[in-house]
Amino acid sequence: MNKTNPAIIWFxxxxxxxxxxxxxxxxxxxxxxxxxxxxxxxxxxxxxLGIASRCWLIQSLTALNKSLEGHxxxxxxPADQIIPKLANEVNASGVYWGRCYEPWRIHRDQYIKTTLxxxxxxxxxxxxxxxxxxxxxxxxxxxxxxxxxPFFRNGCLQATQQTDLxxxxxxxxxxxxxxxxxxxxxxxxxxxxxxQAAVQNNWQPGELGALNQFNRFLDHGIQxxxxxxxxxxxDHVSRLSPHLHFGEISIRQxxxxxxxxxxxxxxxxxxxxxxxxxxxxxxxLLYHRPExxxxxxxxxxxxxxxxxxxxxxxxxxxxxxxxxxxxAGMRELRQTGxxxxxxxxxxxxxxxxxxxxxWHHGKDWFWDSLFDADxxxxxxxxxxxxxxxxxxxxxxxxxxxxxxxxxxxxxGVYIRRHIPELAKIxxxxxxxxxxxxxxINYPTPILDLASTRKRALKAxxxxxx
Numbered sequence: 001m002n003k004t005n006p007a008i009i010w011f012x013x014x015x016x017x018x019x020x021x022x023x024x025x026x027x028x029x030x031x032x033x034x035x036x037x038x039x040x041x042x043x044x045x046x047x048x049l050g051i052a053s054r055c056w057l058i059q060s061l062t063a064l065n066k067s068l069e070g071h072x073x074x075x076x077x078p079a080d081q082i083i084p085k086l087a088n089e090v091n092a093s094g095v096y097w098g099r100c101y102e103p104w105r106i107h108r109d110q111y112i113k114t115t116l117x118x119x120x121x122x123x124x125x126x127x128x129x130x131x132x133x134x135x136x137x138x139x140x141x142x143x144x145x146x147x148x149x150p151f152f153r154n155g156c157l158q159a160t161q162q163t164d165l166x167x168x169x170x171x172x173x174x175x176x177x178x179x180x181x182x183x184x185x186x187x188x189x190x191x192x193x194x195x196q197a198a199v200q201n202n203w204q205p206g207e208l209g210a211l212n213q214f215n216r217f218l219d220h221g222i223q224x225x226x227x228x229x230x231x232x233x234x235d236h237v238s239r240l241s242p243h244l245h246f247g248e249i250s251i252r253q254x255x256x257x258x259x260x261x262x263x264x265x266x267x268x269x270x271x272x273x274x275x276x277x278x279x280x281x282x283x284x285l286l287y288h289r290p291e292x293x294x295x296x297x298x299x300x301x302x303x304x305x306x307x308x309x310x311x312x313x314x315x316x317x318x319x320x321x322x323x324x325x326x327x328a329g330m331r332e333l334r335q336t337g338x339x340x341x342x343x344x345x346x347x348x349x350x351x352x353x354x355x356x357x358x359w360h361h362g363k364d365w366f367w368d369s370l371f372d373a374d375x376x377x378x379x380x381x382x383x384x385x386x387x388x389x390x391x392x393x394x395x396x397x398x399x400x401x402x403x404x405x406x407x408x409x410x411x412g413v414y415i416r417r418h419i420p421e422l423a424k425i426x427x428x429x430x431x432x433x434x435x436x437x438x439x440i441n442y443p444t445p446i447l448d449l450a451s452t453r454k455r456a457l458k459a460x461x462x463x464x465x
Contacts, residue, residue, distance in 0.1 A: 004032065004175075004177075005031055005090075005091050005092060005093040006031055006032050006033060006034040006090050006091075006092050006093065006175035007026040007027075007029045007031040007032070007033050007034070007092065007093050007094050007095075007096060008026070008033075008034045008035075008036060008083070008086065008087060008090070008092050008094070008095040008096065009022055009023050009026040009033050009034070009035045009036070009096050009097070010022075010036055010037075010038070010079075010083060010095060010096065010097040011035060011036070011037045011064065011072070011097075011098075012037075012097060012098055012100055012105075012247075013098065013100055013128075013129055013245065013246060013247045014098035014128035014129060014247035015060045015061065015063075015064045015206070015207070015246050015247050015248050016064070016207040016210070016247055016248050016249065016250065017064075017067055017068070017207065018207065018250070018253075019250035019252055019253050020098065020128055020247075020250070021098070021126035021127070021128055022096040022097050022098045022124070022125070022126045022128060023035075023096070025096050025124060025126065026094070026096040027172050029093060029094060029096075031093045031094075031173075032173040032174055032175040032176070033172065033173065033174055033175060034073065034090060034092070034174075034175040035068055035071055035072045035073065035174075036072070036073045036074070036075060036083075036086065036181070037061055037064075037072060037073070037074055037075070038074075038075045038076070038077070038079040038082050038083065039074070039075070039076045039077075039187050039189075040076075040077065040078055040079040040082075040108075041076075042077065042078040043078055043079065043080065043104055043105075043108045044104060045104060047102060047104060047293070047367075047375055049373075050367045050368035050369065050370070050373050051190070051191075051192045051195060051368050051369070052192075052195050052337045052368065052369050052370055052371050052373060053370075053371065053373050054189040054190065054191060055189070055191050055192060055195040055196050055198075055199050055337070055371070056199055056203075056205055056242055056246065056337070056371045057189070057246065058184065058185075058187075058189050058191065059199055059200075059203075059205035059206065060205040060206050060246050060248060061074070061184055062184065062206075063205055063206025063207065063208065063209070063248075064206065064207070065184065066206075067206075067207060067208075068174075069174075071174045073179065073180075073181035074181045074182045074183070074184050074187055075181050075182060076182055076187050076188070079108065079112065080108050080111050080112050080115070083095060083112050083116075084112060084115045084116055084119065084121075086179065087116060087119070087121050088119060088121075089179065090175070090177070090179065092121055093121070093122065094121060094122030094123065094124060095112075095116055095121060095122070095123050095124070096124050096125075096126070097109075097124075097125050097126070098125065098126055098127070098128025098129060098247065099125045099126065099127055099128065099129065099133075100129065101129070101130070101134055101283050101286060101287055101376070102286070102375050102376070103286070103290035109125065113125070128247060128250070129247055129251065130251060130279075130280055130283055131156060131251055131252065131255055131276075131277075131280055132155060132156070132280060134283050134284045134286070134287030134288070135287060135288075136155075137151060137154070137155035137156075137280075137284060144284060144285075144287075144288040145281070145284065146390045146391060147390070147391045148277075148278065148281050148391045151277070151280075151281050151284065152274055152277045152281075155277075155280075156273070156274075156276075156277035156280055157273075194334075195337055198335060198336050198337045199337065199371070202336050202337075202338070203242065203337075203371070205242070205243075205246070205248065206248055207248050207249065209243070209248065210240070210243035210244075210248035210249035211249060213238070213239055213240060213243060214238070214240060214243075214249060214253075214254060214257070217238040217239070217240065218257070218258075218261065220235060221235060221236050221237065221238060222258070222261065222264045222268055222269065222272060223263070223264050223265065223268060224236055224265075224268060225237075225264075225268040225269075225271060225272050226265075226267050226268045226271040229271075229275075229341070229342070230342045230408050231342070231408050231409065231414075232328075232329075232340035232342055232343050232408065232409055232414040233409050233411070233412075233413030233414040233417070234413075237340065237341065238272070239338070240254065241338075241371075241372035241374075241377075242337075242338070242371040242372040244279070244372075245371075245372045245373070245374045245377075251276065251279075254276065255273065255276060258272055258273060258276075259273060278377075279374075279376075279377055281380070281391075282374075282376040282377045282379075282380035282381070283376045285297070285376070285380050285389075285390055286375065286376040286379065286380070289390075292376075292379045292380065292383065292389075293363070293375060293378075293379040294360070296383065296388040296389075297383055297388060297389045297390050298387075298388045298389070298392075300463040300464070301386070301387070301388035301463055303462055303463055304388075304459060304460075304462065304463055305356075305459050305462055306356060306357060306358040307355070307356040307357055308357075308358075309355070309357065312355050312357065312446065312447075313351075313355075313357055313361055315443075315446050316330065316347070316350070316351055316355060316357075317330060317365050318330065318334075319331040319334065319418075319419075320443050320446075321350065321443070321445065321446050321447075322434070322442070322443040322444050322445035322446050323350065323401040323402070323405075323445060324401075324405060324412070324415045324419060324422060324430060324431055324433065325343065325346055325401050325402075325404055325405035325408075325409060325414075325415060325431065326346060326347050326350050326401050327418075327419055328343070328409075328414055328415045328417070328418040328419050329343035329344070329346060329347045329418075330347060331418040331419060332417075332418045333366075333369050333370065334369070335418065337369065337370060337371040338370065338371055338372070339370070340414070342404075342408055343414075344366075344381070345385060345399065346399050346401055346404050346405075347362075348362055348381070348382060348385035348386075349385055349398055349399035350399070350401055352382075352385060352386045353395070353398045353399075353452075353453070353456045354398070354447055354449065354452040354453070354456065355447065355452070356452070356455060356456060356459060359382040359383065359385070359386040359388070360382075362382055363378055363379060363382040366378055366382070387460075395456075395460050396457055396460060398453050398456060400449060401431075401449070402431045402432060402449070405430075405431040406431050409431075410427065411427045411430075412425070412427055412430030412431070415430055415431075416430070419442070421440055421441050421442045422440065422442060424438075425438065425440070
């Protein structure tokens with residue numbers, strides 16, 4: 001084969017150079033590399049990237065292009081047409097990519113691989129996103145796990161040895177006859193100016209930003225993580241979720257670095273490892289139950305009498321429910337493209353149990369609003385909070401937002417950060433400002449917690465008939 005036949009490295013959700021097995025394999029082929037990114041909304045269908053994800057993606061791609069010294073080529077359209085066509089046009093020696101596990105990607109990628117092979121072009125894919133392939137961790141009887149704890153103990157904790165995390169940059173050659181592609185700013189990301197500002201003001205997308213954030217967590221966040229992660233007013237969460245979703249840092253690197261950490265308490269370390277494995281568990285569920293984004297994993301919930309109330313939903317998404325911890329979470333989401341995990345559970349429970357609105361509405365809003373929107377995690381998490389998923393929180397367990405606020409944000413640090421109208425309310429009233437006796441520009445509660453709890457439990461009874 002001619003030494004000018006390029007090896008195409010197709011970046012997807014692995015927007016990094018280090019510990020990128022597809023990138024390393026392309027480099028080690030000895031051929032000049034042609035790095036490309038394809039914005040494929042056609043095949044994604046209803047799971048095309050949400051607004052927040054697009055705002056993050058353009059920054060991440062810009063950072064990746066910089067690390068590749070401007071050699072990343074951009075294309076827009078169906079990848080199952082673009083990749084084979086490009087490979088033929090440049091007479092590629094092979095195409096290398098990191099596997100993705102959303103159902104639509106699995107079908108599309110298999111078609112691409114078959115087409116390339118028919119054209120006598122190598123097609124090699126690698127696990128760049130997970131600790132384990134979703135079909136690898138199975139119960140002794142060969143069926144997938146439905147409960148997290150044995151999945152964690154028997155699977156994730158048996159993680160493979162650390163791989164070589166560095167790229168062999170000395171041997172990288174770039175294909176110098178690359179087709180132009182499109183300018184990244186012409187790919188029609190349909191960006192939102194407020195979310196663009198949120199990215200720039202609160203985050204550093206890209207591989208360098210991911211590494212910086214991880215190091216900050218190792219230095220300041222991991223110690224005390226087990227308990228501290230529940231308090232949204234403190235800094236005991238990693239904030240790595242967008243970086244992991246876009247593959248700006250390898251899950252293997254995070255896993256092994258944390259596992260080998262010597263200065264933190266082992267309980268904190270193991271708890272963080274278990275949180276990483278919830279991500280693995282979600283992908284395992286999606287792989288074996290591809291209907292999960294739209295269908296209840298527990299069919300009995302198909303009979304659940306959900307309400308349909310757009311006015312109430314709008315109050316929830318705008319952070320105007322009158323319950324401060326709920327509203328602070330929804331406003332944090334609007335302001336930063338992120339929400340603390342404890343608060344995600346609180347706002348989720350409020351929507352599906354107190355408001356009795358379908359978990360689809362919450363999932364779709366999060367999909368459009370979160371920088372870390374992830375089909376597996378988002379779907380599994382909403383089914384978990386609704387009680388209809390695998391290893392779910394029981395439906396009859398309903399988070400009381402006042403109790404949760406008092407327990408996890410006792411001084412109202414988090415609430416005041418996102419609801420300035422309540423900045424001067426004393427701590428003893430911050431979770432029930434309507435009893436403070438102070439005139440404030442903040443809504444009164446849109447519902448009664450006790451009566452809506454009873455309504456939710458009655459609705460649950462309909463699934464048992």
